[in-house]
Amino acid sequence: MRGSPDRRLGWLLSSSALSNLGDGIGKTAFPLLGASLTRDPVLIGGLSATAFLPWLLFSLVSGAMLDRVDRRRAMLLANSARAALVGALALLVLFDATTIWLLYVMALLIGTVETVADSAAQALIPAVVSRSGLESANGKLQSAEIVGQTFLGGPLGSLTFVAGASLPFLLNSVGFALAALFLLAIRGQYRPRVVGPAPRLRTQLGEGLGWVRRRPLMVRLLVFAAALAAISELAQALLVLYALDGLRLNEAAFGVFALVGGVGGLLGAALTARLTRAMPRRTVLALSVVGCGAAFTAMGLVTEPISASILFGLFAACIVVLNVIIGALRHALIPEHLFGRVLGVWRTAVWGAIPVGALLGGALAAWLDVRAVFLVSGVLQLGLAGALWLVLGHYQREIAALDADEPEPDDPEPIRHEQVMPAPTPEPTRPEPTPAREPVADESATAGA
Known part of the structure; x- marks a missing residue:
């Protein structure tokens, strides 16, 4: 039997919470080690x-591969x-066989696999919720990340x-294993449908880059987010040196320090929807920064x-308010069959x-x-x-697409909705959002980042 959208989202969020718990444990234990x-x-x-x-x-390659596989x-x-x-790694730590350079190697390997896991979680969101539920689903995903990584994972x-220095890495491993098991409960196929011969990987990469390049709003959000x-x-x-040396905290207290960050993150995730209802998204984003x-x-x-x-x-x-809004905006504007590549x-x-x-x-820090x-960062x-x-003052119509379940009627470039959805009724086609227009001098904007 195929699961309902709410049930599938629940399993996805549960899996993400467990994997983020593993991430949180690791992201505290790695710098401490x-x-x-x-x-x-x-x-x-x-x-x-x-x-x-x-x-x-590897993000480009991982994203393109996610548009070719389940x-x-x-x-x-x-x-x-x-x-x-x-x-x-837990075994190596247990037998005191670690060096700083070994940590570099393990961080590189784990981070490489993470590019697939995290991007896949983002790409699955539009497949298990409706367009109108994207901001809510992104808020829940952010909450799962915060609870796992900082509220529980950091102190743990x-x-x-x-x-014991090896113990957090063992728990980290268990968290990832359980996250994998939870995904078995999500029924259905989640591989984008390919019409005709599968394009070459290089062609797919070019399509993702080209889609972003033709949309000024996405380019500007991309530059802002990277900066x-x-x-x-x-x-x-x-942060670990700031806490241990600057604030004179011990290793256990460092987790409590991170816990306060988790509480703040949860508050941000809970308030985002209210903030965007009360103020333009442009205002919320600027105030958040x-x-x-x-x-x-x-x-x-x-x-x-x-x-x-x-x-x-x-x-x-x-930062969580920023992430929730920008994630919802990405999901609203990017066609699903291109989502992996654009992400x-x-x-x-x-x-x-x-x-x-x-x-x-x-x-x-070595200099100062x-x-x-x-x-300096602040x-x-x-x-x-x-x-x-200043930049987001010119993009009212594009950003307004975040609140629309249907595309604007004058969209000139309809794009077929090619994601295979495990739902009892066919998924309707959805045109691609309107490309960015020339700025209008007196146009106010709401924004999502």
Whole structure:
């Protein structure tokens, strides 16, 4: 029997929550293990950069492959592979056979598989919810990520690391394995239908790049998101050193510090829909970036742990609001049969900017200090908020498509809805959203990032 959309979304969210729990444990345990091997800020920043480097190298290929294969199966296999890799790392830690360079290798391998797992989860969202439910589904996916990675995974990773350095990696492996098992409960086929001979991979990559290039709104959002990712990672890559050395917290307290960020993230996910109903999305996005910048600027000035953790919670809340809106906008505007490729382009630029920011942050901290990096990151984010406000003032019609279940009647480029949907009734065709028009001087806009 085929599952209902709500049930399929529930299984997908449950699987994502478990895999994010594994991610949260690992993202706390990895830097703690790295800090136990070295306190060099360049090497710590490099470890964070290595974890995100696969998004720069393989996002395009992973996205194109997801438009050729069953996305549920790809996600299942990727989570299984992550379980095996992290399980092997747990054994190496148990037998005291780790070095900082081994951590680099494992971070690279796990990050490579993650490009498939995370992109597949995003690509499955439009297949299990209606267009009108995209923002809600993205909010739930963000909440699952926050609960798993920071609310539960962060504290659990730090506490178990204190009990035994190999234990968090073992729990990480179990989380990925359970996430794979949960995907077995999602019935149906999730492979995009290909009409005629399957195109070459190179052709598919070109289609994704071409789609983005022809849409000025997506290009501008892409540039903004990449800039924010790099600027915020200047400081985020050094968070473990900020907490352990700057705030004088121990390893267990570091998880509690991350927990406050999780609480802030959950608050942001819960408030996003209310905020976008009360204010234009352009305003919400700009204010959220202001909140991010103000939080990091203040973190560079305070020395008291409670104040610093509250500020980190503010940053997490604001960044989640951004992620929820931008995820919903992507789903509303990108045709499903192109979603994997376009998401690959997006994450190559945005997530590929993260290792650049991490390396620059490590170098800047070695030149100045960790606290100064937070100040620099915060001030740059405040400047980015002003630029975002100005840029999004010209795209009211394109951004308004986020709220529409049906495309605009004058869409000139209808695109067939080619995703195979496991639903009892055929999925209707859906034209591609209208390409960006020339700006109108007095046009106000709402936006999603």
